[in-house]
Amino acid sequence: MIGPVALNLSIEVVPFAIRAERLEVLLTRRPTGWRLPGGPLEGVENLDAAARRHLTDQTGFGGAYLEQLYTFGRPEAAGGLAVTVAYYALVSCGALAVDPAADGRARMEWSSLAALPDLLQDHAGIAALAHRRLASKLAYSTIALQLMPERFTLTELQAVNETILGEILDKRNFRKRILALDCIEATGETARRGGHRPAQLYRAKRPGQVDFIK
Amino acid sequence: MIGPVALNLSIEVVPFAIRAERLEVLLTRRPTGWRLPGGPLEGVENLDAAARRHLTDQTGFGGAYLEQLYTFGRPEAAGGLAVTVAYYALVSCGALAVDPAADGRARMEWSSLAALPDLLQDHAGIAALAHRRLASKLAYSTIALQLMPERFTLTELQAVNETILGEILDKRNFRKRILALDCIEATGETARRGGHRPAQLYRAKRPGQVDFIK
DNA sequence: CCACAATAGTGTAGAATCAACACTAATATA
DNA sequence: TATATTAGTGTTGATTCTACACTATTGTGG
Known part of the structure; x- marks a missing residue:
């Protein structure tokens, strides 16, 4: 059944990764210019599934951590209503290493969050909102682990936190806090x-799961 | 433009209020049973505006504080996709006092969150999610003020917090914390x-605005 | 092989915040 | 006037947070 107004429902995903010590967003190139990965629903599908499908099809990073961000409604020139359900995704450095053979995919490119090109509609605003959400979640969850490779050093984890927050952290205090959370464990190996001096390698105790703290 | 799948977009609102020291949800009665206030979009309208319109039309509490909660997608028996954008609303005790003459409105009734009747679809789950969101926001924002009347005592504000959290708080510690937030001020009047002994009456310094703390 | 450069790893002390706790003050009522 | 009832107020010990500097281990280059 279709309501009295023409609806255009789309899913948009803000895929984040840490590249070269910077927080970057993955964009896709369309004939009309750069945009976030995403697009309309196809058939009857769960919203989360649709977000993951778009991410997988358009970028190859289907294993990323996905979370719903916000839903926007925007009147269209043609008189209908565009409803956008926005998600953000965290791509681990590990997944980044293997280049997701972009066969038949739209051209894509990582862009520093600080210097995005002109984007479709309000995609820049959506990316900025996702960044704020991510930064605030660092304080009360173990979400940063989703950006790490399977094994990582404490220095690397600290650098990821610093990059997202945009401020430097104290090394000893950071380590004490993280270890007290009981969310990672030493593998015994060193990098x-x-x-x-080589660094201890750690891994997430519950990979894929984001714990809330305090 | 309409996508290849039949979309049914609806807005649902979880209206909360404190009544008789309990957290209650306002339900409306339809021929099919009880449900949260809400319904389909009408024409091209902002999602927030649609939520407020439904709330106003169906309950009369149009002045409530409104915030988007989450968006759900649910396959329908008929083969289409039902997309529900859920909001929650906080109705101040002050607004409750004046009975919103329910002329021509669907029958409505406050129900304790702990003992909801059978509701349409997943409305009970939506209400539970809204409750969790509200409880967690108490910890890092001044959102509880949205449930208070224009003037209130510290004991009343504490009771509201206790009701939502489901635990009792220490009176002296609560007062110290609230006053340190600099979000309320004494009116000089007493109740x-x-x-x-009469209690000092306080009011919000920035009514209608929710501040984040720390 | 030795000096150097570079990052890993570790503890403490003072400050700030949190949590527990009990009595006096002011009013209405009987 | 005695009583019941809620308002209002500080301190102390425990915990958490913050600032801060040196030793350890490796690779490299002379």
Whole structure:
């Protein structure tokens, strides 16, 4: 059944990853310009499933952590109403390493959140809202782990937090806090990277799961 | 433009109020049974505006504080997709006092959140989600003020917090914390209610506005 | 092989915040 | 005038937070 107004429902996803110590957003190129991955529903599907489908089809990062952000309604020039259900996705550095063979996919490109190109509609605003949500969730959840590879050092985890928050953290206090959360464990292995003391490698105790703290 | 799938977009609102020291939800009666206030869009309208319109038309509490909660997608028996954008509303005790002459409105009734009747679809789940969101927001915002009348005592504000959280709070610690937030001010007036010392009346410094704290 | 550069890893002390706790003050009523 | 009832107020110990500097371990280059 269709309501009295023409509805255009779309799903948009803000895919985040940490690249080169910066928080970046993955954009796709369409004939009309850059936009967030997303698009209309196809058939009868769960909204979460639709978000994941768009992400997978358009970027290949189907394993990302996905969370609903907000729903917007926007009158269209043609007289209908565009309803956008926005999600954000966290792509782990691990998934980034393997280039998701972009066969037949729209062209895509990571862009620094601080310097997005002109985007379709209000996609820039959606990305900014997603960033605020992500930053505030750092304070009361273990969501940052979703951006990490399977094994990571504490210094790397700290750097991810610093990048998202835009401020530097105290090394000793950060480590004490994270370890007290009981959300990661040492693997026993070390990472020998460069001319300096190797770092312990840690892994998430409950990978894929975001715990709330306090 | 209409997508390939039949869409049924509706707005549902969970209207909360404190009545008789309990957190209650306002339900409306339809031929098919009890449900949350809400319904389909009418013409091209902002989602927030649609939520307020439904709330106003169906309950008369148009002045309530409104906030988007979550968006659900649910396959329908007929083969289409029902998309529900859920909101919650906080009705101040002050607004409750004046009975919103329910002329021509669907029958409505407040129900304790703990003992809801059978509701349409997943409306009970939506109400439960709204309650969790509200309870968690108490910890980091001044949202509880939206449930208070224009002037209120500290004891009343504490009771509202206790009701939502489902736990009792320490009177001295509560007062210290609230006053430190700098979100309310004494009016200078007192409430003489019953055979005991009168209480100072306070009011919100920024009524209608919800501040985040810390 | 030795010096150096670079990052890993660790503890403490003072400040701030949180949590527990009990009595006096002011009013209405009987 | 005695009593019941709610308003209003501080302190102390525990916990948490914040600031802060040095040793450990490796790779590299002379």
